Amino acid sequence: MVISTREQDNVVIFDLEGEIRRSDTVAVSLHQHVKEQLEHGKRDLLLNFGKVPFIDSFGVGEILASYISTQNIGGRLKLAGISKRLFLVFQVTQLTRVLDIQDDEEKALASFRKG
C-alpha cells in the first residue's frame, strides 16, 4: 500500500493506493499517519479508498483506530470511494453508524464544508 497526503480546503486527504493487507504492511501505518496529522493540529481528515481494490481485517482495524484517535480530540474523519463490498460489510456490521462514508472525494469535501 502507498499512502500519500495532500491538503484541500483545510482537509487533509490521505490517498491510499494498493491492497491493504497485514502481510504487506508499510513502515508507517495508516493510523500513524493519521496521528501525526492530529498532532500537527489538523482536525478534518479524509481517507480516500478510490484506488484500494482489497482490504482485510487489519485494514479495518487501522480505519477504526484512526476514527477513534480523531474522534477523541474532537476531529472529523470521513471515508470516500470505498468498494461496494466493503460498504456492505460496514453496513451489516453497523459500522456505518459511526463511520461517515461518502461516495467520492468531492462529496466528502462538500460534507466537511457543510459542517
Add this chain to the structure above:
Amino acid sequence: MNDRTRRLINRFAPLRRGEERLAGYLFGHFFFLMAAVYVSKVSKTSLFLGLGLGLTKSSLPLVYFISAVLSGLFAAWNTKRIRSLDRRAYIAWSRLFFAAGMIAFFFLFGTRAAVVPVLYWFWFEIFLLASVTQFWVIVGTVCEPRRAKALVSFFVGGGLLGGIGGAAIVFFLSRHVPARYLILLGLVFYLAAMALIRGAVHASSAPPAETETGPPPDYLDGFRALGRSSYLRLLAALIVVSLAASTMIDFQFNLAVKAGFPEEAGRTAFLAVFAIAVLVVSWILNSFLAHRAIRSLGVRAALFVTPIVLALGSAAVFIVPAAALTAWAVLVKGSDKSLNYTFSQATRELLYLPVAQDIKAKVKMTIDVFVSKAGEALASVLQVVFGIFLAFKADQMSFVTIAIIVAWVFLLIEIGRRYLPAIRENLVPSRPDAERVVREQTQADTAKRLLDLMESRERSSVLYAYNLLDLLKAEKLTPELRQLLSDKSAAVRASGIDTLLDADNEALGPDWDEAADQDGLDVIVREVLALDAYQDVMRRPFEEVAASNAPALEVEQMELAKALGLMPADAPLTENLPRLLKHDSPSVVHYALESAARLRKREALPLIVPHLGRAAVRDRAAETLAAYGDRAVPVLKDWLADFRADPRVRQALPDVLAVIGTSRAAEALVRQLRRRDPEVQNAVVDALFKLRTRCPEIRFRERDIRPEVLALVQDACRAAAAASPAGGKSGEPGTGTSVPGFRQIFLLLGLIYPPEDIGQALQNYSEGTKRAVDYALELLENILPRDLKDAVLPVLEDAPAEEKARSARRILKSLE
C-alpha cells in the same frame, strides 16, 4: 517623553509610544471628575444632615426611595439615549446641565429652604451616574477596545487619586468655608475635567463615533431571562438584599453622624476624612488582600465574608457604649463600603460565570439598572415601617439590618448549592468516548471476521470453512447476516450478497437447515480434533508444516494455526503453537494469536507480547493478551517495567492492562506510574484513566496518585520559571494548552475525583476558548481540596509569562 520617564510610568501603566498624551488626558479627566464627585458627595451629605434630626430620620427613607426610583429610571433612559443621540451633542448638553445645576444649587442653598438638600441629593445621584457612564463612553470612543482594557486600571487609579484629593481639599476648606461653597469647588473640578476631555478627543487618532452601534438594551427581555432561570433569580435576590443591608447601614451611619457632629463644619470635615479612609482601605484591600483571600477561601466561602462582618458589626451596637456610637457607625459603614468595592463586587462577578454570555449581557443591565435599586427601595420601606411607624431607635434598626443579612446568608447558601451544577451545565457537552461507541454500537469484530472470511475464500477452502464456522457461531451475529451467509435463495442473491463474496449464484455456506446445525457441526469438528487417534496421526504432518520455512506452505500453516484453536488446550498438537507464533508471516501469526486467545496457555505469553511491536498484528496480539485476563498481568507487568524492551511493545502494554481491567492490572499500572518512566508515562496515564472510566468499581488511593500530580505540577512550574520574559510576549497570557503535561494532570485527577467531571473539564480546557477554560478551571476550583488547588490552578490558568514564573517559583518552594 524620555525613556527614563516612560519606564517609570510603565511600572504603573502599560503605555505604548504615542499614546502618552491621550492616556494623560483621560487620567487627568477622571482625576478631576472624581474630585468633583467626592466634593459634591461630601457636601451633599453634610448639607442634608443639616436638616433637623426628626426631619433627617423621616426624610432619609423617602430620599432613598425616590432616588432609587429616579436613578433607576434615569439610568434606563440614559443607556438608551446615549446609543441613539449624537454623542457630542448629548455630552455637551449634559455638561451644561450639570455645570448650570451646580451654580443653581449654590444659590438655592442660600435660600435655606428645607427641600433644597433633598433636591440636591437627587441631582447628585443623577450627576454621578451620568458622569461615570459618559467617561467610559468617551474612553470607548477615543481608545481602541484592547488598549482601553489594558489601561482601565490606570484610569481607575486616576479616579482614586482624584477622590482622595477632592476629599482632602474639602477637609482643609471645611473649617473656613460653609459647605455650600464647596459646590463651587466641585464646579471648578468639573470644568477642569471637561477641558481635559476636549484635549483627549483632539489627541485621539481614532475617529470618534457619533452614535453607538448595536441595539438598545431591552430591559423587558432581561426580566424575562431572569424569570426563566432560578439561578438568576437567586442572584437578583442576593443583590437586592445586599444593597438593602448597605442602605440600612447607611441610614444608621447618617443618623449617627448627625448626632455626633451637629455643626456643619465639623461634620463636613469628618465626612471628607471618612471618604478618604474608605478609598485608601478599599485600595489596599483590592490591591493586596482581596484576590488572595478569594483564592484561598474559594468563591463560595469568600461570599460570606461581607455579610458575616456586617452582621457582627451591626450586632456590636448592643454592646458598645452610647458615647462610642458614632465610632461604631463609622466602622460598620467603612467595612460595608470597603468590602463592597472589593470582595463583594469581585465575588459577585464570579457568580455570573455559569451564566451564558448572551443571557448575561441581557440580564446584567437589567440587574444593574433596576434590581439594584429595588434593594435601596426595600430598605427605605423597612426604614419607614420600623424607624417611623414602630419608632425604632437608630441602634434598634440593627435588628432589621441583621434580619436582612440573615436572608442574605440563606441566599448565599442556596446559590452555593446551585453554583457547581450551573457550572457543569455550561461545560461543553462531553464527547462520548469513541472506542466505547465503536464497542457498544457496532460489530467491529464481526466486520473483521467477515473480511477474513472473504480473504480466506480466495486462499483456502479449509480456512474458509473454519472462518465461516466461527462467524456463524459468533454471539453478536445478526440474524440477517446469519441468514445471508447460509441461504442460497434468489432473495439472498438479490440482496447483494453476491457482491460481498463474489458468489455468482453459488451457495455461500453449507446447506444448513436452520440455525442449529452449525452448533452440531462445531461439536463434531472439535470432537474429531480432540481424538487421540487424530492427534497421533496428524502429529508428523503438522510438525513438518509448522517447522517449514517454505513460503508455499504459508496457507497450510495458517490452516494449522486456526485448527489448533479448536483443540483442547492440553492436546499434544497444540505444542506446535509456539513455532507458529514465532513465524515471520503476519497472516500465520494472526491465526496463531487467535488460537492462543482460545487456548490461553501461560507458556505462550512471552511469545505473544513481542507482537505488540508489529503493526500488522498489534491489535490481534492486544486482543489475545486481554483474553488471558488477570493471568497475563504478572508477565505484562514485567515487560512494562523492563526499560530494555522494545519501546513500541512497552507503549502498547498499558492499554492492554486497562482492557484487562482487574485490580491487579490497576496496581501494575500504578506501580509503573510511580516509576515516572518518560518512555511510557503518557501511555500509563491514559490507560489508568481508561481503566477508571471502564471499571468504576476499581478505586485508586489518593496517596498513590497525588504525588504524581504534584510531580507533573513541579515539571510545569520549572518550565514556567525557566521561560524567559524577554523571549515571550510580555503581558500576553500564555494559552492554557501550552502548559506542559496539562492533559496528564487532568487525567490523574480523574483517578481520585469524579472522572466524568474531570473528563469534561479536560475537554473544555483543551478547547482553549477563554470561556471554556474558565468553566473548566471553575469546576476544578470547586472539586479539588485547597492544597491541590493552590498547586494546580496557577499552573493551568492563563496569565502573563512573568506572573506565571512568579507563581511557579512560589509553588516550587512550597512543594519542597
